Amino acid sequence: MTMGNLLRIEWLKIRKYRTFWVLMGLFVFAFPGATYIFYYLQTQIPRQGRRLLNARHYFQFPDIWQSAAWLGSFTLVLLGMLVITLITNEFVFRTHRQNIIDGWNRMQFITAKWSMVVIFALIATLCLILTALTFGLLTADQLYLSDILESSRMIWFFFVQSLAYLSVAFLFGILFKRAGLAIGLFFLYALILEKVIFVLINHFIGPYGKFLPLETTNHLIPSPLLRAIPGLKPDNTNPYIYFVLALIYILLFVFITVRQMRKADL
Amino acid sequence: MPPVLTLQGISKNYGSIRALNLVSFEVPEGSVFGILGPNGSGKTTLLSIVMDILVPTSGSFRLFGEWPTEIQRRRIGTLLETPNFYHYLSGKDNLVIASRIKEKGFGDIDKVLEIVGLTQRRNSRFNTYSLGMKQRLAIAASLIGDPSVLVLDEPTNGLDPVGIAEIRELIRQLAQEGKTIIMASHLLDEVEKVCTHVAILKTGELLADGPVDEVLVNEDLLDIGAADLGKLKEVMQDYPGLGSLKESGNLLTAGFTSGISPGEVNQYCFSRGVVLTQLRIRKRSLESKFIELISSPKTR
Numbered sequence: 001m002t003m004g005n006l007l008r009i010e011w012l013k014i015r016k017y018r019t020f021w022v023l024m025g026l027f028v029f030a031f032p033g034a035t036y037i038f039y040y041l042q043t044q045i046p047r048q049g050r051r052l053l054n055a056r057h058y059f060q061f062p063d064i065w066q067s068a069a070w071l072g073s074f075t076l077v078l079l080g081m082l083v084i085t086l087i088t089n090e091f092v093f094r095t096h097r098q099n100i101i102d103g104w105n106r107m108q109f110i111t112a113k114w115s116m117v118v119i120f121a122l123i124a125t126l127c128l129i130l131t132a133l134t135f136g137l138l139t140a141d142q143l144y145l146s147d148i149l150e151s152s153r154m155i156w157f158f159f160v161q162s163l164a165y166l167s168v169a170f171l172f173g174i175l176f177k178r179a180g181l182a183i184g185l186f187f188l189y190a191l192i193l194e195k196v197i198f199v200l201i202n203h204f205i206g207p208y209g210k211f212l213p214l215e216t217t218n219h220l221i222p223s224p225l226l227r228a229i230p231g232l233k234p235d236n237t238n239p240y241i242y243f244v245l246a247l248i249y250i251l252l253f254v255f256i257t258v259r260q261m262r263k264a265d266l
Numbered sequence: 267m268p269p270v271l272t273l274q275g276i277s278k279n280y281g282s283i284r285a286l287n288l289v290s291f292e293v294p295e296g297s298v299f300g301i302l303g304p305n306g307s308g309k310t311t312l313l314s315i316v317m318d319i320l321v322p323t324s325g326s327f328r329l330f331g332e333w334p335t336e337i338q339r340r341r342i343g344t345l346l347e348t349p350n351f352y353h354y355l356s357g358k359d360n361l362v363i364a365s366r367i368k369e370k371g372f373g374d375i376d377k378v379l380e381i382v383g384l385t386q387r388r389n390s391r392f393n394t395y396s397l398g399m400k401q402r403l404a405i406a407a408s409l410i411g412d413p414s415v416l417v418l419d420e421p422t423n424g425l426d427p428v429g430i431a432e433i434r435e436l437i438r439q440l441a442q443e444g445k446t447i448i449m450a451s452h453l454l455d456e457v458e459k460v461c462t463h464v465a466i467l468k469t470g471e472l473l474a475d476g477p478v479d480e481v482l483v484n485e486d487l488l489d490i491g492a493a494d495l496g497k498l499k500e501v502m503q504d505y506p507g508l509g510s511l512k513e514s515g516n517l518l519t520a521g522f523t524s525g526i527s528p529g530e531v532n533q534y535c536f537s538r539g540v541v542l543t544q545l546r547i548r549k550r551s552l553e554s555k556f557i558e559l560i561s562s563p564k565t566r
Contacts (some may be wrong), residue, residue, distance in 0.1 A: 102340070
């Protein structure tokens with residue numbers, strides 16, 4: 001069965017699923033919305049203040065790439081919930097068994113699901129490109145192609161960040177199998193548990209907490225505001241270390257989920 | 267033609283519990299094969315292993331004489347345990363997905379919905395279906411692509427008496443078309459009515475397997491009585507082909523190793539000076555035979 005067929009079947013599963021459209025719709029609006037809110041706020045700063053802060057440059061090329069990626073990354077949580085919902089649906093409805101009974105092998109099932117995650121990451125990246133181009137073009141004083149392209153590595157970084165983030169969500173879905181449980185534990189991990197481990201590692205071992213999965217993806221696209229804070233020691237780690245590490249995490253999660261699906265009783 | 271399904275020493279452990287213990291048998295092509303056993307005997311576990319839903323602890327199996335892959339599964343229409351469908355999709359949309367996975371056209375969908383009587387409700391969401399309708403949809407799904415082999419796990423589960431009769435009739439029809447049907451059931455009556463072959467499972471052990479008329483052989487008994495029961499007993503003990511002889515009240519109950527013929531018994535007794543006052547064939551029900559089979563310790 002070709003990849004095209006696998007994806008067509010995944011599409012048949014979601015095209016009439018309201019939750020899919022609601023979460024995807026929210027994401028597509030929220031992504032540029034996050035950037036717009038901050039753009040709007042900075043226009044409300046009195047003129048002198050604005051000049052002093054030079055807030056406008058965050059929305060101009062090349063900085064807009066990082067701003068839009070960083071602000072947009074907060075909305076990835078919507079896609080994370082969607083990924084968990086779609087994978088746990090299969091377990092709750094026991095359709096993961098039915099798909100295999102009907103004539104998929106276990107690898108085809110997991111490949112179809114992973115392909116969907118990759119497509120969601122691509123959709124997120126497309127949102128970044130459109131958002132950044134829109135704000136960048138609207139706020140540009142003068143347009144130089146070199147400015148536009150200067151930080152466009154953020155596109156790659158953001159794609160890998162999205163994919164890594166959604167992979168963590170996918171892993172939680174595969175491991176915990178129930179939507180409520182998986183989403184709850186995912187938030188617990190993302191918001192609290194990893195921070196705790198982060199602090200513990202930094203305290204007892206050394207400054208390696210930033211290499212935890214979600215910390216890695218966070219460091220991939222740091223907040224553009226960090227540069228504006230005087231006296232803050234910049235993170236001197238080569239960003240490509242985070243990039244490669246995020247890829248390694250993604251491969252690790254793919255490996256774990258494939259192993260789980262191949263060997264386990266369904 | 268290789269057998270449709272060949273099981274070779276399949277065992278399955280759940281922790282310390284042994285759900286299946288070295289089960290081996292063959293399902294010949296064209297048979298209606300019943301897997302009979304009480305709840306928890308391992309029927310569904312066995313079929314789940316064949317469908318690659320569960321991984322056997324040891325043993326192996328073949329489908330159509332080949333190592334099993336998804337290619338063989340696509341040639342089999344399967345209803346396993348409970349109907350598994352996307353709750354938010356209509357019956358028809360669910361069948362579209364099943365057709366795609368089986369790599370069959372959509373031409374069959376309307377036909378199979380008609381067969382199970384769901385045409386009117388085809389566009390309703392699955393979660394609005396009654397239990398019986400869900401079961402019908404699952405049967406419809408198993409018929410997609412006109413497979414030559416059907417695996418039906420408790421196919422009449424959740425159906426009302428009319429539905430049960432309809433599905434049994436459908437199974438009989440399918441069998442007449444030459445399809446091989448593997449059916450798990452805890453209802454002896456169901457197996458006896460539609461199956462040509464049977465395998466009996468009890469707590470994971472295969473007790474017996476083979477053609478229904480061999481495994482579930484009807485061993486009839488003869489009740490006989492005479493004025494002098496002692497004399498009758500004496501005479502009958504020499505009867506050629508006698509299997510068992512038991513006193514029950516004022517009658518003797520005789521079992522025979524080959525065939526039962528009341529006329530011959532009567533003549534035999536009369537010629538030896540015993541006049542029978544009673545002579546009655548007692549049908550031993552399959553039910554009691556089945557209960558005897560599954561309650562006795564391993565018979566093979």
